[in-house]
Amino acid sequence: MEFTLTPLSWGAESNLYLGAYLGLKVVIKERIRKPYMNPKLAERLIRERTITEAKILWEANSLSVRAPLPLKIDPENGIIIMSYIEGVLLRDMIYSQGFNEKIESTMKEIGYYIAKLHDYHIVHGDLTTSNVIISTGGLVYLIDFGLSFHSKRAEDKAMDLRVLERAVESTHPDYKEKLMEPFYSAYFSKVNEGEYIRHSLEDIRLRGRYVKERQAQA
Secondary structure: OOOEEEEEEEOOOEEEEEEEEOOEEEEEEEEOOOOOOOHHHHHHHHHHHHHHHHHHHHHHHHOOOOOOOEEEEEHHHOEEEEEOOOEEEHHHHHHHHOOOHHHHHHHHHHHHHHHHHHHOOEEOOOOOHHHEEEEOOOOEEEOOOOOOEEOOOHHHHHHHHHHHHHHHHHHOHHHHHHHHHHHHHHHHHHOOOHHHHHHHHHHHHHHHHHHHHHHHHO
16 A cells, blocks of 8 residues: 555554545554564454454445545555544534534434444444544544444443443533433434333443442442
8 A cells, every 4th residue: 555644643552644545635544463462363353353443434424424434444454544534523622612502413413323323233332522523514423433343232332322421521521411411312312222222321320330339438
């Protein structure tokens, strides 16, 4: 593969580069090989996760869930070349603007997106306000499907929701209820098997509270 690279961000699981490919502005994602891991196991995991991520990105786009479009993959080297989304992270928009009608409508749209993904048994795996981009044209995109996977289990889908709750609690504590209410209103109005997912979510919350209580008593 031949393309120019400009470092964009570094992470525990992957590095991102900004570049050009086939005349397009793109993001190149390269999964990191863990030095402590058995080389053959590391190669297999990188290959499988790269294929899964690219496949789910395609599936999301086919479901009209806006996400980067994979243009080329190199599973052996853990590389995905995908479309670049020009815009601002939802996290940064909340930091700069607080809660407003645009943020509310964005949370609703995320709720619809996640409901659609869950109905097709796709779990995002890392749902945070840092993994949502509002494009310069005002469109909402989900990004970073690096931990995504397929599952029919209500508990896995509920955990997707709990990850978002925890992210909002830690990143935007002053707006937790205002952010989550429109998300859940949209999500549960659309998702199939909503009651099973709701019960699983409450079980996860209860387990979390139990662990906190035990830790406080220790």
